[in-house]
Amino acid sequence: MQLTILHVSQPVDGGVARVVTDLVRGQRAAGLRVLVACPSGGRLAPAAAAAGAELLEWEARRSPGPSVAAETARLRRLVRQAAPDLVHLHSSKAGLAGRLAVRGRLPTVFQPHAWSFAAATGALATAGVRWEQYATRWSSAVLCVSEQERADGEAAGIAADYTVVPNGVDLRHYAPAERRAARLSLGLDLSEPLAVCVGRLCRQKGQDLLLAAWPTVLRRVPTARLALVGGGPDQAALQDRVRTLPEPYRVRLTGDVPDPRPWLAAADLVVLPSRWEGMALAPLEAMAMARPVLLSDVPGAREQLPLADREFALVPVEDPAALAAALAGALADPMDCARRGTAARQWVTERHDIRGVVDRVAELYQKSTSEGQSTPRVPARI
The missing domain is CATH 3.40.50.2000 (Glycogen Phosphorylase B;)
Structure with a gap:
């Protein structure tokens, strides 16, 4: 039946x-x-x-x-x-x-x-x-x-x-992709450290906290760039917030996109400073594409991270200073990001198919x- x-x-x-x-x-x-x-x-x-x-x-x-x-x-x-x-x-x-x-x-x-x-x-x-x-x-x-x-x-x-x-996640759909090709397709510099946040632009996902942390990140990693990928009710407010940042603020709001995979492939690090979650899907998709993540310590975050990442890939909820320190530290070492991304793909393959x-x-x-x-x-x- x-x-x-x-x-x-x-x-x-x-x-x-x-x-x-x-x-x-x-x-x-x-x-x-x-x-x-x-x-x-x-x-x-x-x-x-x-x-x-x-x-x-x-x-x-x-x-x-x-x-x-x-x-x-x-x-x-x-x-x-x-x-x-x-x-x-x-x-x-x-x-x-x-x-x-x-x-x-x-x-x-x-x-x-x-x-x-x-x-x-x-x-x-x-x-x-x-x-x-x-x-x-x-x-x-x-x-x-x-x-x-x-x-x-x-x-x-x-x-x-x-x-x-x-x-x-669908491991065939979210498969590792070449960073250089993704950046060329998006018109991005090939060498600049790139942090990407994929998520609905709303209070839950914490993009406002990310923007509060970003000037501190730039003082430590002046060539870094940030992309906020997604649309949502806070899009206009976040765009206004970007304009108040000291120049060069090096932040791009993409708006809603049909497929976030090119942005995940282009990233050195994927960041999601949520205020609450059950278990966010975007970090799993990023790790499936062999990209490391930085998350706020909300429900589900610790459980979805590789064991080796749990000490430094989690930050307290609503703590822009801690977020800035962790984000700058990761973007300052792209080689370590690549190594962590490879391990993340293996972790997701074994546990989140x-x-x-x-x-x-x-x-x-x-x-x-x-x-x-x-x-x-x-x-x-x-």
Whole structure:
């Protein structure tokens, strides 16, 4: 019997969209019927369709608000029409509307892709925790992408059936590429040290912290360059911030690009100073292309790094001074960056192949569907 899986996702760009697309591709290859409900616009819908998914248009805003009731009702209708065997909810907004819509009537896997309360403070953070404590009753399983993400959920009192499956990458798609050719294609100098940050331009990814650190980096490595690759809500503000830097600031904002691989190939170092994550995908993609990374010590970061890199490839969260020191030190030694990049490719090959992720998610689906429909397992906490 062919299993039917319904993935529900909002957001429709960035790492979450790539995770969903990779799962669709692997699940279709395994003979499953796969549907994706998501908003129109963004990259997820066309990418998922190209990977073999049937698309269901589900209009939903990225943030919670008054629109949640209507979004939940629309999703409930889509679930009834699709009649899936299992629903896989991606990120906090889909997790909110999806669990309200399904309410445990079907096996439901919730994948936070970083807990919603990690992005909030005060009353909003408290409300986020209490919602997750309550809504876990409607999850057959909670799929975390790092042990730290799972531990943070447990510490917040979210009593769930947890499974940890670290993120993976398509090692054939993200393969090592020649740096010289990539730089020529992008019009970059062949010899200048280059740091690249790939990610949605938003507070979560911390590009503002990178710009705060950059003048200090230039004082130590005057020929260094920085590229911020991606688009997002903070693009205009970051561009204004660049203009306030002392010249020559040597920073380039590329805007949204269809394929970040040329920029990853051109880099000496890939940096991502996030404020929160579950396990960011961009560093894995960079390491798969044999590029070393520098990360803030958020959930998932330590676990995805080669053991030898964990002492000097992690910096404290929201610490521009530490970020500047680590970034300048790496860019001052391109040969060491190349050596670390080779080791990073081997590490990702052994531990983060997307084919292994697809297999482990399939095992989770089998467990969830064989145990039948989800039922409340914990008392109400409201």
